[in-house]
Amino acid sequence: xxxxxxxxxxxxxxxxxxxxxxxxxxxxxxxxxxxxxxxxxxxxxxxxxxxxxxxxxxxxxxxxxxxxxxxxxxxxxxxxxxxxxxxxxxxxxxxxxxxxxxxxxxxxxxxxxxxxxxxxxxxxxxxxxxxxxxxxxxxxxxxxxxxxxxxxxxxxxxxxxxxxxxxxxxxxxxxxxxxxxxxxxxxxxxxxxxxxxxxxxxxxxxxxxxxxxxxxxxxxxxxxxxxxxxxxxxxxxxxxxxxxxxxxxxxxxxxxxxxxxxxxxxxxxxxxxxxxxxxxxxxxxxxxxxxxxxxxxxxxxxxxxxxxxxxxxxxxxxxxxxxxxxxxxxxxxxxxxxxxxxxxxxxxxxxxxxxxxxxxxxxxxxxxxxxxxxxxxxxxxxxxxxxxxxxxxxxxxxxxxxxxxxxxxxxxxxxxxxxxxxxxxxxxxxxxxxxxxxxxxxxxxxxxxxxxxxxxxxxxxxxxxxxxxxxxxxxxxxxxxxxxxxxxxxxxxxxxxxxxxxxxxxxxxxxxxxxxxxxxxxxxxxxxxxxxxxxxxxxxxxxxxxxxxxxxxxxxxxxxxxxxxxxxxxxxxxxxxxxxxxxxxxxxxxxxxxxxxxxxxxxxxxxxxxxxxxxxxxxxxxxxxxxxxxxxxxxxxxxxxxxxxxxxxxxxxxxxxxxxxxxxxxxxxxxxxxxxxxxxxxxxxxxxxxxxxxxxxxxxxxxxxxxx
DNA sequence: GCTGATTGTCTTTTT
DNA sequence: GACAATCAGC
Numbered sequence: 001x002x003x004x005x006x007x008x009x010x011x012x013x014x015x016x017x018x019x020x021x022x023x024x025x026x027x028x029x030x031x032x033x034x035x036x037x038x039x040x041x042x043x044x045x046x047x048x049x050x051x052x053x054x055x056x057x058x059x060x061x062x063x064x065x066x067x068x069x070x071x072x073x074x075x076x077x078x079x080x081x082x083x084x085x086x087x088x089x090x091x092x093x094x095x096x097x098x099x100x101x102x103x104x105x106x107x108x109x110x111x112x113x114x115x116x117x118x119x120x121x122x123x124x125x126x127x128x129x130x131x132x133x134x135x136x137x138x139x140x141x142x143x144x145x146x147x148x149x150x151x152x153x154x155x156x157x158x159x160x161x162x163x164x165x166x167x168x169x170x171x172x173x174x175x176x177x178x179x180x181x182x183x184x185x186x187x188x189x190x191x192x193x194x195x196x197x198x199x200x201x202x203x204x205x206x207x208x209x210x211x212x213x214x215x216x217x218x219x220x221x222x223x224x225x226x227x228x229x230x231x232x233x234x235x236x237x238x239x240x241x242x243x244x245x246x247x248x249x250x251x252x253x254x255x256x257x258x259x260x261x262x263x264x265x266x267x268x269x270x271x272x273x274x275x276x277x278x279x280x281x282x283x284x285x286x287x288x289x290x291x292x293x294x295x296x297x298x299x300x301x302x303x304x305x306x307x308x309x310x311x312x313x314x315x316x317x318x319x320x321x322x323x324x325x326x327x328x329x330x331x332x333x334x335x336x337x338x339x340x341x342x343x344x345x346x347x348x349x350x351x352x353x354x355x356x357x358x359x360x361x362x363x364x365x366x367x368x369x370x371x372x373x374x375x376x377x378x379x380x381x382x383x384x385x386x387x388x389x390x391x392x393x394x395x396x397x398x399x400x401x402x403x404x405x406x407x408x409x410x411x412x413x414x415x416x417x418x419x420x421x422x423x424x425x426x427x428x429x430x431x432x433x434x435x436x437x438x439x440x441x442x443x444x445x446x447x448x449x450x451x452x453x454x455x456x457x458x459x460x461x462x463x464x465x466x467x468x469x470x471x472x473x474x475x476x477x478x479x480x481x482x483x484x485x486x487x488x489x490x491x492x493x494x495x496x497x498x499x500x501x502x503x504x505x506x507x508x509x510x511x512x513x514x515x516x517x518x519x520x521x522x523x524x525x526x527x528x529x530x531x532x533x534x535x536x537x538x539x540x541x542x543x544x545x546x547x548x549x550x551x552x553x554x555x556x557x558x559x560x561x562x563x564x565x566x567x568x569x570x571x572x573x574x575x576x577x578x579x580x581x582x583x584x585x586x587x588x589x590x591x592x593x594x595x596x597x598x599x600x601x602x603x604x605x606x607x608x609x610x611x612x613x614x615x616x617x618x619x620x621x622x623x624x625x626x627x628x629x630x631x632x633x634x635x636x637x638x639x640x641x642x643x644x645x646x647x648x649x650x651x652x653x654x655x656x657x658x659x660x661x662x663x664x665x666x667x668x669x670x671x672x673x674x675x676x677x678x679x680x681x682x683x684x685x686x687x688x689x690x691x692x693x694x695x696x697x698x699x700x701x702x703x704x705x706x707x708x
Numbered sequence: 709g710c711t712g713a714t715t716g717t718c719t720t721t722t723t
Numbered sequence: 724g725a726c727a728a729t730c731a732g733c
Contacts, residue, residue, distance in 0.1 A: 060723075087723050112722090120727090130727070131717065186723050253721065353720050358724075415710045526723080545721045567720055584721080 003041050003074060007031075014274040015039050016046075021271035023219075023264040024243040027305045028290070028590035029281025029551065033063075036217055036243050037070045040081060043213060051079035055211040057086050057230070059218040063549055064088075067217075082211065086226050088526055090189040093196070097203055101192055106397060106518035108183040109525035113381065114401050115139060115174075115185060121423075122173040126166070133166055141167045142174055146187045147225055147255060181399050181432070190225045197232040208235040218549075219244035219264075223255035240268070246301060247294055250545060250584045253574060262301070279305045279590075281551050283312025286596050289621040290589040296620050297579045305590075315596045315622065319614055322603030327363040330556050333597060334369060334539060337554060344370065344537040346553035350544050350588045352565035356558065357541050364539065374542035380524055383409075384487065384495035385502055389524060391477045394457050395464050396518045398434045400426070406457075410482040413449050456481065470506040470517055474499070544588040555592035557585075560600040560615040585617045656703070657681055665701050 004012060011031055014024045015038045026032035040056065043049040058064040064083050071078045084092075091109070098105045110118075119135050122128070145155055152175055155168040178185065184192065197204045214234055216222065219242035222230070234240045242261065249258045265271050279287060284307040291304050316333075320326040334347055349360060357373055364371045379385060387409045393402035400423070407414050419433075426433045434457070440446040441454045459480070464473045478484045478499060487495040509520050540552070559565060566581035574580065589596060598621070600614040657663060681701075 085723070134718085136718095136720095189723085250721075254723085355719055355724085411711070413710065417709055543721065569720065573720095 003038060003045065007034075007038065008278055010274060010276050010278065011035050011038075014276065015042050017272050017274055019270065019272040020239050021264075021268035022239075022241045023261065023271055023273045024241075025261075025273065025275040025301075025303070026243055026245055027276060027279060027303055028245065028248060028587070029279040029305070030276035031280055032243055032245075032276070033067065033070070033217070033549070035276070036215060037067055037074065039215065039241060040071060041074050044075070044079065044081075049213065051081045053210075053212040054081045054215070055089075055213065055233075056081065056083045056215045057089065057217065058083065059085065059221060060549070061085055061088070063217060086229065087186065087189050090193045090229070091522065091526060093193050093207065094184070094189065097196055100196060100200060100203060103184075103192075104182045106522070108181060108393070108397050108399050108401075109189070109522055110178070110183050110185045110401075111380075111525055112139070113386065114183075117401050117404060118174055118177050119170060121177070122170045125173065126169060128166060128170070133163065133170075138167055138170050142171050143187050145171060146191060147223070180430070181401070183399065183401075187225075190229060194225055194229050194232070197229065204232060204235075207233060208238065211238065213239040213241065215241045215243070217243055218248075219261045220246050220249040220258055221251040221256040222260050223251075224257055225255075227257070227260050247297075247303065247583055248548070248587050250548065250580060250587055252576065252580055253570070275303070277303065277306055278308060280308050281593050282590060283307060283309045283594060285311050285314055286589060286592050286594075289315050289596070290586055293582060293589065293617060293621045294586045297582050313595050315598065317618055317622065318597070318599045320599060320601045323359040323601050324363075324603075326558060326599050326601040326603075327359045329599065330360060330558060330597070331363045331367055331369065333556070335367070337595075342554065344539045347556070348540040348542065348547065348550075348552040348554070348591070349556045349558060350542060350547050350591065351557070351559045352544060352567055352584075353559075354543060356564070360541065360558065369539060370537060371539040371541055374540065374546050379498070379501075382495075382498055384483075384498050387483055388474060388477065388499055388502060389521065391457075391460060391481055391483075392470070392473070392517060393521055394434070395460050395473065396521050398432060398457075400433045403433050403437075406481075407453055410486040412453060414453065418450075464517060470510055470520055471503050473517070474503045474506060544584050547591050548587060551591055551593055553593045554595040554597075555588070556597045556599070557588050558599050560598055560618055561612040562615050564612070565615055566617065582617065582620075585621075589621070657701075663701055663703055 004015065007015065011034070014022075014026075014035045024032070024035060026035065036056070040054060043054060044051050056064075056067060058067060064085055067083050068078050071081055071083070082089075094101060094103065094107070095105060098107065108114075116135050116139075119138060123130065123133075150158070152168070152172045155171050156165075159165040159168045177183075178188070197207070211233070214230060216230060221244070230240070242264065244261045246258050246262055249256055252258065260267075265273060282290075282305075287305045287307050294300070318329060320329050330349065334344070337347065338344060349357070351357060361371070361373070380389075386405060390402045390405035390409075393399060394406050404419065407419070422433045422436050426436045429436065437446070437450060438454055441451050446454070460473065460477055463476050464470075467473065483499070484496065487493075487499075506520060509523065513519060515523075565585065566578055570581055571577040598618060600612065600618060602612050602614075
């Protein structure tokens with residue numbers, strides 16, 4: 001079969017276009033990713049480009065993985081095409097050029113939690129309170145200043161009021177601290193590379209020769225630093241192929257500049273543009289709603305999406321009495337669709353902000369519908385994962401942030417005062433806290449508790465050197481650090497399961513990579529999320545931002561209330577806030593293939609401290625039809641009743657199992673029942689299987705010791 | 709000086 | 724409903 005089969009005329013043109021600079025404007029659902037991957041195949045097969053000289057840049061790690069898989073299925077292997085996010089690519093560059101940057105090879109990458117630890121230090125130092133100056137505010141201040149090349153010195157000069165002076169001081173402290181511990185935050189990853197290219201022509205030259213072709217996905221969400229890096233790399237000789245949709249710019253709050261894609265032809269006068277209008281994803285009814293809504297954004301390039309499908313089911317708009325009613329209403333629709341043969345995997349719930357998932361979660365859990373939440377508390381942000389990672393970091397980096405966490409979990413009787421003391425002497429001698437502590441231990445003056453901690457860390461280091469296995473090291477740490485005891489004491493089986501899942505991943509990493517522990521630690525800091533493991537049937541819950549690039553048969557868009565979506569703060573803070581919110585709603589709508597449910601509720605909102613009213617976007621999506629009020633929600637049972645029932649009869653007559661039962665599964669082996677839901681059981685199986693939802697009726701499941 | 713319990717504050721989106 | 728500052732007790 002020819003790789004061009006099944007492409008329409010526009011798509012084919014986009015794949016085959018012959019120009020050094022190409023822009024593809026790809027409307028939602030128009031086969032953007034397919035065009036991009038087919039272009040790569042085309043370059044290799046038809047034009048005999050060296051695959052190793054092709055670089056594809058995606059927006060998320062998820063998208064990068066997706067593209068690699070597609071390439072593999074079309075070419076039988078990825079053939080060495082480099083596919084990566086721009087952040088991951090910059091890490092590679094920095095690891096190679098660390099000397100020119102005055103860094104160490106295994107620099108630390110700070111995530112948000114690490115950044116907050118530094119802010120806490122600064123607040124303590126200067127006596128600031130979180131309530132008078134929030135971390136979030138300071139972090140965005142720091143980020144904004146950094147990406148706009150405003151140095152600490154300049155920030156101090158520019159500060160015109162007390163609050164700004166405080167922020168500048170924290171900024172100062174933060175930057176110093178980063179330099180001290182050889183750490184880079186996400187902004188730095190890009191900034192360092194950009195500065196390197198600005199500074200050294202030799203190094204730039206070297207990297208310009210690394211690839212011949214750059215393909216950039218989601219080009220509408222590129223910010224000015226990313227643009228500069230890409231521009232540097234493309235130089236005068238390489239090709240640039242960008243794909244995007246100005247109507248889907250949803251990251252301008254993070255610096256994304258739509259004008260890079262809009263004005264592409266001005267920047268590259270010899271460039272060619274192909275526009276994909278044909279939508280293959282959604283029904284015409286869904287697209288009508290999307291088109292109507294986005295028309296309210298003036299000053300945009302006109303582009304109406306045309307469906308490939310018929311009009312389909314009408315879009316359903318509802319207004320419920322309160323948040324809880326809304327959740328019940330959504331779940332009832334899900335159950336109805338499910339009973340008609342639809343799979344839960346085909347359903348997704350989208351919302352503006354993470355906290356909006358809560359009411360829905362409660363109801364889903366109560367009615368026993370399996371679900372996964374994307375984002376929210378990310379896997380790597382979980383307490384137990386951070387605990388384990390802090391020990392690994394002590395072995396690989398020994399940085400102060402890892403020390404602060406590992407020394408305090410589990411509690412070892414070493415508290416803030418003691419740490420403060422070590423911190424101060426570390427500052428005075430330009431050493432890490434661990435170095436100071438270790439010297440004290442070596443001199444024999446340290447207290448027994450401190451001594452124990454150092455012995456522990458040193459034994460972990462020795463263990464890693466001896467065994468050279470991250471997985472093995474983790475097992476060792478879990479046993480000897482006291483973490484296992486800590487989790488077992490609180491009966492937090494799930495935490496243990498998560499740590500085991502982490503081990504499974506480390507194992508995979510070791511099999512695929514030769515970068516060792518330091519490389520693993522960096523990888524974890526860089527990857528916000530794990531690749532999804534799809535087993536069984538799940539409804540998916542996520543923010544609209546997280547849904548970018550995905551599609552679902554049925555979409556429930558909940559919390560469509562003024563102030564929530566469009567978000568009040570977004571409108572206040574940014575001049576183009578409302579238009580971006582509208583684009584965000586446009587993205588949400590166009591995720592749906594066949595069915596779209598849009599709901600609002602009239603409950604009291606504590607965040608806004610006012611009664612909710614329906615979002616203006618609802619009207620804009622369809623002004624002919626009026627909003628459909630739904631009264632008298634039938635609740636199969638109230639959450640309270642269900643909770644009571646669980647309490648009164650612990651799984652005696654309606655199920656064979658109850659929580660804490662030891663069970664044996666035909667495929668997954670031994671496990672422990674964590675929770676009993678309406679139709680499923682939540683069971684923690686032994687490593688490497690982890691926690692799974694199993695249907696109660698499943699015949700391959702029995703009590704341990706029960707042979708029937 | 710450290711730990712665990714309690715109160716108070718804050719919820720926009722992410723690499 | 725999470726997380727940090729604060730307080731009381733060991």
